[in-house]
Amino acid sequence: MTSSILPPGAKALHDFAPLSAGFSSPLARLKPREGRWQPGLTDQPLHSEIFAEAGDASGAGLALALARDALRVARQAQDELAEADDRRQILWVQDKRAVQRSGRPFAQGLPPEMRGRLIHVETANAEDTLFALEEGLRCRDLACVIGEITGNPRALGFTASRRLSLAAQQHGTALWLVRLDAQADLSSARMRWRAQAAPSPPPLWNAAAPGAPAWKAELFRARSHSPGKWTLSDDKGRLSATPHRHAANSSGEPPEAYQSETRESEMGPQKARAQNIGHLVRPTVGRSMAAVARA
Amino acid sequence: MAIWCARLSVDRWRLSLGRDAARDAEIAGSPTVLITETAHGPRIDAVNDAAREAGAATGMMLADARTLCPQIQTAPADPAGDLALLEKLAVWAQRWGPWSALDPPDGLLVDVTGAAHLFGGEEHLLADVESAFANRALAVRAAIAPTAGAAWALAHFGLNSASDRPIIGPQEDAMRRLSGLPVAALRLDQDVLTVLRRLGLKRLGDLAAITAGAINRSEAAARDALHRRFRNRKSPSANPLIRLDQLLGRVPEPLLPVTVHPMPLVQRRLMEPLRHRSLLDRVLDDLASDMARELEGRGEGARRLEIGLWRVDGEVIVRRLELAAATRDPAHITRLFAEKLENIEAGFGIETVRLRVSWAEPLFAAQADVEQAAEGRGTSLAACIDRLTVRLGPDAVRRPVPYPSHLPERAQRWLPPLDLASSAAALASQTASRQPDRPLKLLDRPEKIAVLYASPDGYPQRFRWRGNVHEVTRVEGPERIAPEWWRAKSNVRLRDYYRIEDEAGRRYWIYRSGISGDNRGGVPDWFLHGLSA
Numbered sequence: 032m033t034s035s036i037l038p039p040g041a042k043a044l045h046d047f048a049p050l051s052a053g054f055s056s057p058l059a060r061l062k063p064r065e066g067r068w069q070p071g072l073t074d075q076p077l078h079s080e081i082f083a084e085a086g087d088a089s090g091a092g093l094a095l096a097l098a099r100d101a102l103r104v105a106r107q108a109q110d111e112l113a114e115a116d117d118r119r120q121i122l123w124v125q126d127k128r129a130v131q132r133s134g135r136p137f138a139q140g141l142p143p144e145m146r147g148r149l150i151h152v153e154t155a156n157a158e159d160t161l162f163a164l165e166e167g168l169r170c171r172d173l174a175c176v177i178g179e180i181t182g183n184p185r186a187l188g189f190t191a192s193r194r195l196s197l198a199a200q201q202h203g204t205a206l207w208l209v210r211l212d213a214q215a216d217l218s219s220a221r222m223r224w225r226a227q228a229a230p231s232p233p234p235l236w237n238a239a240a241p242g243a244p245a246w247k248a249e250l251f252r253a254r255s256h257s258p259g260k261w262t263l264s265d266d267k268g269r270l271s272a273t274p275h276r277h278a279a280n281s282s283g284e285p286p287e288a289y290q291s292e293t294r295e296s297e298m299g300p301q302k303a304r305a306q307n308i309g310h311l312v313r314p315t316v317g318r319s320m321a322a323v324a325r326a
Numbered sequence: 327m328a329i330w331c332a333r334l335s336v337d338r339w340r341l342s343l344g345r346d347a348a349r350d351a352e353i354a355g356s357p358t359v360l361i362t363e364t365a366h367g368p369r370i371d372a373v374n375d376a377a378r379e380a381g382a383a384t385g386m387m388l389a390d391a392r393t394l395c396p397q398i399q400t401a402p403a404d405p406a407g408d409l410a411l412l413e414k415l416a417v418w419a420q421r422w423g424p425w426s427a428l429d430p431p432d433g434l435l436v437d438v439t440g441a442a443h444l445f446g447g448e449e450h451l452l453a454d455v456e457s458a459f460a461n462r463a464l465a466v467r468a469a470i471a472p473t474a475g476a477a478w479a480l481a482h483f484g485l486n487s488a489s490d491r492p493i494i495g496p497q498e499d500a501m502r503r504l505s506g507l508p509v510a511a512l513r514l515d516q517d518v519l520t521v522l523r524r525l526g527l528k529r530l531g532d533l534a535a536i537t538a539g540a541i542n543r544s545e546a547a548a549r550d551a552l553h554r555r556f557r558n559r560k561s562p563s564a565n566p567l568i569r570l571d572q573l574l575g576r577v578p579e580p581l582l583p584v585t586v587h588p589m590p591l592v593q594r595r596l597m598e599p600l601r602h603r604s605l606l607d608r609v610l611d612d613l614a615s616d617m618a619r620e621l622e623g624r625g626e627g628a629r630r631l632e633i634g635l636w637r638v639d640g641e642v643i644v645r646r647l648e649l650a651a652a653t654r655d656p657a658h659i660t661r662l663f664a665e666k667l668e669n670i671e672a673g674f675g676i677e678t679v680r681l682r683v684s685w686a687e688p689l690f691a692a693q694a695d696v697e698q699a700a701e702g703r704g705t706s707l708a709a710c711i712d713r714l715t716v717r718l719g720p721d722a723v724r725r726p727v728p729y730p731s732h733l734p735e736r737a738q739r740w741l742p743p744l745d746l747a748s749s750a751a752a753l754a755s756q757t758a759s760r761q762p763d764r765p766l767k768l769l770d771r772p773e774k775i776a777v778l779y780a781s782p783d784g785y786p787q788r789f790r791w792r793g794n795v796h797e798v799t800r801v802e803g804p805e806r807i808a809p810e811w812w813r814a815k816s817n818v819r820l821r822d823y824y825r826i827e828d829e830a831g832r833r834y835w836i837y838r839s840g841i842s843g844d845n846r847g848g849v850p851d852w853f854l855h856g857l858s859a
Contacts, residue, residue, distance in 0.1 A: 086792060087832040088766045092859025095766070120707060120743075134767035134857055138726040138738045141766065146728075150743045152714060153722050166713050171704030202704040228831035230799070240802035241827040244859040265859070 068222075068256040070263075070270040073108055075101040076221035076254070077199035078192075078206050085132035085181060085211040089228040093246045094207040096265040097224075098175050099142060101205055103268075119174035121145060122167040124152040126160045129179040129211055142268060148174070157184030161191050168198040168206055178208045189217040196220065215251070223252040229262050243267070247275075327436045328477035329419065329455065329468045334432040335360055335372040335408050337464045339401055345463065357395055360403035361388050371403035405431070416584040421458075422451060427581040433481070435474050435581060442470075448493050468492060474581060475573035476500045479511035479530070500574060505531030512569040513562075521555075522566060533570060590624065590683040592616040599638050599675020603667070606635075606676065610663055613681040614656035627652025627689030633663060635670065636678035643670050650715065650744045651708030652687040658709055662716045711743050732807050734768060734855065762805065763825060765835040765856030772853035775836065785824050786836070791854050796828040804838075819846045825858065833858035 079097065083090025098121075106117060123136055130153055138146055152167075154160040160180055167176040180187060196219045199206050208220065215223065226249075231242035245264035250256065260275035331337070339360060340353055357377035361368040368388040380395035391398055409430060416426045416434050422445070425437040438451065445451040448470050459466040469480035471494040484507055485492055494500050504511065507530050509522050527533050536548050552567070559565035562572060562579070572579040592613050600606050610633070621627060629652055635643040645666045653659070705713075714723045724740040731737050777786040778795065785804075788797050803824030819840030827833045835856030840846055 086794065087834075088857035088859050089832070092766055095859065130770065134769040136726065137734070137765060137768040137856065138728055139734075140764035140768075140856070140858070150711070150723065150725050151740070152718065154718060159718055162717060163714055166705075166710050169704050170707055170710035172707035173710070204704070228833065230829075230831040231827060231833070237802060239800055241800045241825050241833050241858070244833065245831065247831075 066257060067259060067274075068250055068253065068261075068272075070100050070272055071104055073104060074255065075104060075205065077203070078196045078208070078220045079222040079224065080208045080210055080218055080220040081224040081226050082210045082213055082215055083226045085129070087228050088133060089226050089244075089246050090209040090211060091133070091136075091177070091179065092244050092265070093224065093226045093248060093263065094177050094209050095142065095145070096244075096246075096263065096270050098177065098205065098207055099145075099265075099268060100270040102174055117144075117174055118148065119172055120148050120150050121174050122150050122152065122163075122170075122176045123179075124154060124160055124163045124167065124176065125179045126154050126157060126181060128181040129209075132181060133179070133211060144268075157186040161186060161195070164195060164206065164208070165198050168195065168204045169202055170204065171202065173204055175205045175207065178206065179211060180208065181211045181213070183210075183213050183216055189219065192217075193219040220252075221254050222250060222256070225249040225251055229264075232264060232266075327422065327438045327451075327455075327468060327470045328429070328474065328481040329434040329436065329459075329466050330478075330481040331412070331415070331432045331434070331459075332465050332467055333372065333374070334412065334464070335403060335405075336374045338404075338408060338411055339372075340374075341463060356399055357382065357397065358399040358401060359388065359391060361400050362403050362405075368400070371405075408432070413584065415464075420584075422455060426584050428584055429478065433478065435477070438470065452492055470494070471500060472496050473500070473573060473575045474579055475513065475569065476504060476575075478513060479504055479507055479573060483507045483511040501530070501534050504573070505529060505534060509533060509566065512566055512573065514566055514569060515563050518559075518564055518566060525552075527566075530570070530573075533566060537567060537570060590617060590620045590626070590628075590686065591680065592620060593678060593680035595678045596676070599677045600679075601672050601675045606667065606672075606679070607660070607664065609679050610660055610667075610681075611656065613679060614659045614663075617659070617681050617683065618654045618656045621654040621683065621686065621689075622691070624686070625688060625690060626683075626686040627654045628659070628683040628685070629687050630683070630685035631659065631663075632682045632684055633666075634678075634680045634682070635676045636680075637672070638674040638677050641673065643676075645670075647716065648685075648720070649708070650711040650742070652689040653708065653712075654689060658712070662712055665716050708744060731810065733810065734764070734807075736810075763858075765825075765833075766859040767857045769855060769857070772837070772855040775852045775854050777852050784838075785826070786852060789836075789852065796832070796834075798826045799829050800827040801825070807837075817846050819844060819850070823855075 079094075081090050081094050081097075083093070102117060125135070135153075136149060136151060138149065141149065152163045154163055157180060160178065164176055164178045167173055195206060195208070198204075215225070227247040229245040229247040231245045234240055234242040243264055243266045245262060247260070248263045249260045250258050252258065261272040262275065263270060263272050265271075336358075339358075340350065343349065343353065354374065355376060357380045358374045359370045359377050359382050360372040362371050363369075366387065370382060370384060370386045370388060370391060372384060373382045377391070377395070377398060380391075380398065382391040382395060382398060388398075388400065412428055412430065412432065412434070416428050419426045419434050419436050423436040423438040423441045427435045429435050438448075442448045442451050445454050452468050452470065455468045456466065467481045467485050469477050469484065469492040471477035471480055476494055480492060480494065480503075484490055484504065494503055509527060509530060509532075510519055511530060512533075514522075522528075522533070527536070536545070536552055556565045556567055559568075562568045568577065571577040594609050594613060596609070600609065613633075617628070617631075629649050631647045631649070633645050633647075635645075637643065645663070647659075647662055647666060649662075711723060720742070723743055725743045725745070726738040727741045729737055729739045773791065775786070776790040777788075778790060779786070779788040781787040781798075785801050786798060788795060790796070801824055803826075804822035805824075806820060806822050808820045809818040821837040821839055822841070823835060823837045825833065825835055834854055835858060836852060836854045838850045838852050840850040842850055
């Protein structure tokens with residue numbers, strides 16, 4: 032019935048027919064909301080933030096794994112006949128404190144295809160870090176930019192992060208910003224992750240040895256995906272995700288989001304929405320803003 | 327190739343009298359010396375063949391020579407004129423090779439690498455040199471060798487009989503050919519020659535035999551004594567060991583080429599002294615576009631730029647800018663200099679602004695788009711690196727490049743980011759071998775961890791790092807990395823590395839420094855060195 036007004040490219044949207052029925056404009060239907068995040072999605076965000084501790088390399092590890100995933104997808108989408116291996120450089124910006132707390136990248140420990148392509152920048156303060164990140168995003172010869180900033184410096188406010196988002200959008204260079212030991216403050220990042228190390232899957236030959244890297248990753252804010260928790264693991268360059276079961280979650284402390292949701296249901300939807308608008312500045316936990324606003 | 331004009335001054339004096347066969351014969355027959363006036367009377371600078379046979383020698387007082395040969399003729403020497411002639415000859419000698427240098431007072435060095443085939447081989451090249459100089463009535467001796475030092479030695483001391491071959495090929499053992507020459511062939515100062523003569527080292531072979539390999543203790547002692555004797559002599563002409571290495575090509579020998587390349591230079595002299603930054607920016611804009619035109623004409627791009635600001639009160643401010651890749655884009659140069667000119671003090675005003683390119687590289691005409699296209703398509707990598715290095719400093723932007731060492735902190739070194747040739751070579755050598763698992767990040771300085779409970783196998787079961795207690799659940803190791811004995815001190819301990827994972831899944835790379843009972847310290851300590859992804 033609706034197929035007559037849809038352009039041919041949007042054929043896949045039929046799967047979402049009940050979902051898209053609520054939208055009025057055909058433009059809104061063109062961009063499907065991909066429900067759950069999963070590795071290898073085609074619309075990779077250009078500006079992501081990963082919150083992690085400085086005491087381990089899980090933040091940088093997850094950033095690299097996501098970057099590799101995105102670059103692989105982008106290369107496949109671009110052209111099958113494009114040059115087989117990407118030789119563009121990768122810019123890795125660290126502030127001084129991040130270098131002290133969590134170390135410098137070690138070339139031999141990098142994924143093999145990134146080994147010869149790293150340019151490392153060490154900065155003294157947050158302003159310089161932001162400058163370096165932005166210059167990197169404005170460069171057309173870089174594959175991606177990875178940043179590490181410790182804490183919540185005053186310079187990295189919402190305006191600065193919006194600047195980074197716009198630069199990334201304008202030039203199509205992706206940024207993965209690792210925030211070490213930081214509070215999740217206001218940011219315009221398209222995807223915000225919280226990463227933690229997870230026990231690794233046992234390797235094939237020596238079950239007593241540490242295996243392929245794994246992370247407990249929580250996507251707590253995303254523009255086009257619903258939030259969720261996964262155990263991500265990087266197995267020989269392939270990112271694989273296993274979703275967290277809620278049962279495992281409930282055994283621990285219940286997350287804030289669930290508590291707030293129960294309160295909302297008591298108050299009634301109308302009142303809850305008004306309250307949510309008042310709390311716009313607070314980071315949403317568990318559900319994205321859009322999802323809350325729509326409910 | 328070294329060319330020695332054996333009697334340059336005399337030849338020049340003879341040529342200055344005019345070229346005439348009859349007269350030449352007459353002059354050659356009469357003993358003549360060239361003299362300079364000194365405080366102690368006239369001293370002989372150069373002698374011709376007849377005078378030498380009569381007993382006159384360079385450095386003798388004229389009065390002494392007169393007693394040996396009363397009919398001696400004199401003429402004033404002209405060292406400056408000789409040097410001028412030598413300079414002319416050096417430029418002229420570039421007909422045999424693309425690069426030539428002066429070797430004062432009477433020699434030339436020409437780089438003939440890869441040029442000999444144009445003359446039909448090295449023998450023909452030397453024959454051509456001899457005939458060309460003979461046409462100019464200059465007596466020369468020329469020799470070809472892989473290094474400038476060897477060619478010099480061969481030209482000055484190695485061509486005494488007609489049977490001596492004036493060429494040392496690249497595969498030949500230069501020391502075997504030259505071992506019979508006197509040590510003066512090393513281009514040493516007179517006092518060093520005296521020292522060597524007193525030590526009994528007369529031939530190159532003697533010196534080389536001592537410095538080469540010691541078979542027994544006394545030879546090693548002799549070698550060490552020689553090294554000690556010349557340890558403080560940094561200048562090559564005062565140190566026979568450096569000269570010997572230069573002759574054999576073990577250390578490079580810097581030489582000044584005779585032709586200089588003028589640096590591109592633009593400047594503005596201002597009618598009114600500048601006191602404001604906006605005006606200076608305007609002048610800088612003009613200078614940068616002037617420079618772009620200048621460089622375009624030469625087909626070059628700037629790698630290093632210097633701006634000089636001459637102030638009215640006599641101060642000069644110089645700012646230097648180094649670029650990651652050759653460029654001549656005025657907007658890019660202006661932008662980078664704007665950063666550098668932040669904190670200059672104009673004083674009473676700036677009257678002259680000069681922009682100079684002290685290092686230029688060939689850059690062919692290409693689409694120039696650093697600034698305008700940057701809005702649409704982004705900047706190029708070189709421009710991005712330039713901006714980063716100008717603001718953050720050259721040491722902040724670097725690239726890790728593998729280095730052949732097993733010690734993790736030495737296994738990579740940090741090089742400038744666009745130094746691609748060296749990094750590609752290092753990478754090619756590295757990727758050939760299979761790598762063991764290494765952590766993603768390495769701490770600059772390994773941090774000590776306190777082992778709270780060690781397992782019977784020797785690795786820590788529970789340890790404290792940065793105030794947190796970690797419980798080790800998985801472990802792999804040890805991987806033993808021995809100290810590099812050829813460069814480290816004898817008390818450096820070996821390291822046993824373990825890859826571990828704690829109860830929360832954090833993966834680390836820790837090591838034990840030494841083993842108990844290695845006599846290099848007390849109880850071994852544990853350190854955390856790397857963080858794995």
